[in-house]
Amino acid sequence: MRKTYKIAVLAGDGIGPEVTDESVKILKVIGEAFQYNFQFDYGVMGAEAIYETGNPLPDKTLELCRNSDAVLFGAIGDPAFDNNPDAKVRPEQGLLKLRKELGLFANIRPIKTYASLIKKSPLKREIVEGTDIQIYRELISGIYFGEKFTEENGEYAYDLCKYSREEIVGIAHLAFQDAQKRRKKLTLIDKANVLDTSRLWRKIVKEIAPQYPDVELDFMFVDNAAMQMILNPKQFDVILTENMFGDIISDEASVIGGSIGLLPSASIGEDSGLFEPIHGSYPQAKGKGIANPIASILSAAMLLDYLELTQAADKLRKSVEHAIESKYVTIDLNAEQHYSTSEVGDFIADYIKFSERSYYNFENIQLGKSTIV
Numbered sequence: 085m086r087k088t089y090k091i092a093v094l095a096g097d098g099i100g101p102e103v104t105d106e107s108v109k110i111l112k113v114i115g116e117a118f119q120y121n122f123q124f125d126y127g128v129m130g131a132e133a134i135y136e137t138g139n140p141l142p143d144k145t146l147e148l149c150r151n152s153d154a155v156l157f158g159a160i161g162d163p164a165f166d167n168n169p170d171a172k173v174r175p176e177q178g179l180l181k182l183r184k185e186l187g188l189f190a191n192i193r194p195i196k197t198y199a200s201l202i203k204k205s206p207l208k209r210e211i212v213e214g215t216d217i218q219i220y221r222e223l224i225s226g227i228y229f230g231e232k233f234t235e236e237n238g239e240y241a242y243d244l245c246k247y248s249r250e251e252i253v254g255i256a257h258l259a260f261q262d263a264q265k266r267r268k269k270l271t272l273i274d275k276a277n278v279l280d281t282s283r284l285w286r287k288i289v290k291e292i293a294p295q296y297p298d299v300e301l302d303f304m305f306v307d308n309a310a311m312q313m314i315l316n317p318k319q320f321d322v323i324l325t326e327n328m329f330g331d332i333i334s335d336e337a338s339v340i341g342g343s344i345g346l347l348p349s350a351s352i353g354e355d356s357g358l359f360e361p362i363h364g365s366y367p368q369a370k371g372k373g374i375a376n377p378i379a380s381i382l383s384a385a386m387l388l389d390y391l392e393l394t395q396a397a398d399k400l401r402k403s404v405e406h407a408i409e410s411k412y413v414t415i416d417l418n419a420e421q422h423y424s425t426s427e428v429g430d431f432i433a434d435y436i437k438f439s440e441r442s443y444y445n446f447e448n449i450q451l452g453k454s455t456i457v
């Protein structure tokens with residue numbers, strides 16, 4: 085009997101449900117085309133879960149994730165909380181707790197460019213073309229998880245940044261190993277001229293480096309890295325960094341490819357994997373059908389890789405490339421001629437459907453409308 089892959093789907097808030105719907109639609113098509121059984125089970129999370137249960141990560145949702153083979157996550161966050169600094173229960177707490185509970189210590193964020201989108205980048209063609217970076221962001225420690233305090237009078241607050249050896253070693257090995265498979269360069273981004281935690285990162289990463297003699301290791305302060313990312317992104321191969329620096333640097337890096345709506349990620353733990361776009365809930369776009377679903381769809385491709393369904397993952401990535409090269413994109417990538425979130429999803433789904441059936445003549449298929457001429 086065929087294995088059933090249990091996928092927990094947490095669509096979340098804002099555009100989360102819209103972009104996640106497209107990924108689920110496509111995974112269903114992949115299931116049919118490649119004869120995989122996927123079972124999708126939905127859980128609530130974020131603001132949606134606070135409104136429903138008072139808790140941004142209900143126990144039921146956490147249990148669902150624990151009992152699944154992988155988690156497909158959309159985004160959380162809502163202006164009602166963003167604009168209320170006094171709110172004690174917040175959507176983001178749900179995401180941080182989920183990452184911690186599942187032990188998702190490594191967040192992998194690939195940054196690449198597409199030929200037909202180069203002109204969409206605000207940077208010059210010669211700077212952008214050929215950029216291919218893999219960011220390894222530590223995900224369950226650092227300042228986002230340290231002790232927090234706000235004095236009752238609201239006049240004093242702190243957030244502690246803490247790291248331990250164990251929290252650095254695992255992700256460092258993953259980053260070195262990936263660098264070995266790529267262009268063999270690893271850059272640790274830190275602020276070791278100021279922060280003790282950054283000096284700990286440098287010390288430990290330097291200790292590990294001799295195990296990977298074929299990888300060139302270098303170091304860059306985060307302020308300089310923010311500049312270098314825009315001046316010369318091609319100098320980077322694999323980037324390793326702590327939680328907050330990785331969060332910021334990767335949003336900055338999204339500018340290179342033309343839109344944050346393109347960037348997926350995989351959050352990996354010892355025995356769990358969660359797959360999520362790098363963007364947030366983009367509440368201004370909620371319900372308008374304008375959000376780019378590709379970040380979520382490419383996160384689904386990373387999910388397939390994680391389940392070792394590599395052929396399907398490659399097919400999905402090629403289908404996304406085909407949509408982009410065919411200019412079948414949302415408004416963030418083409419203001420003049422654009423398609424809705426679900427039209428882009430349909431185009432990719434149809435391409436997979438029809439290209440897996442060799443008897444159709446490709447040239448004559450009008451993709452996106454499911455019609456064969």
Ligand SMILES: NC(=O)C1=CN([C@@H]2O[C@H](COP(=O)(O)OP(=O)(O)OC[C@H]3O[C@@H](n4cnc5c(N)ncnc54)[C@H](O)[C@@H]3O)[C@@H](O)[C@H]2O)C=CC1
Nearest residue numbers: 159160161162166344345362363364365366367375376416
């Ligand atoms: N992983 C998560 O769930 C994250 C949640 N958030 C939450 O999301 C909410 C909004 O935060 P923002 O700082 O505005 O970040 P955001 O990533 O939601 O949006 C920033 C800008 O990026 C662009 N954008 C984002 N997603 C896009 C898509 N799929 N297609 C096209 N353009 C897209 C839009 O121009 C948008 O104005 C907040 O509540 C925040 O806490 C923020 C980041 C990550």
Ligand SMILES: CC(C)CC(=O)C(=O)O
Nearest residue numbers: 176179180228331362363
């Ligand atoms: C709740 C935030 C830490 C989410 C975020 O910005 C991210 O993971 O990229």
Ligand SMILES: [Mg+2]
Nearest residue numbers: 331332335362
């Ligand atoms: Mg972020």
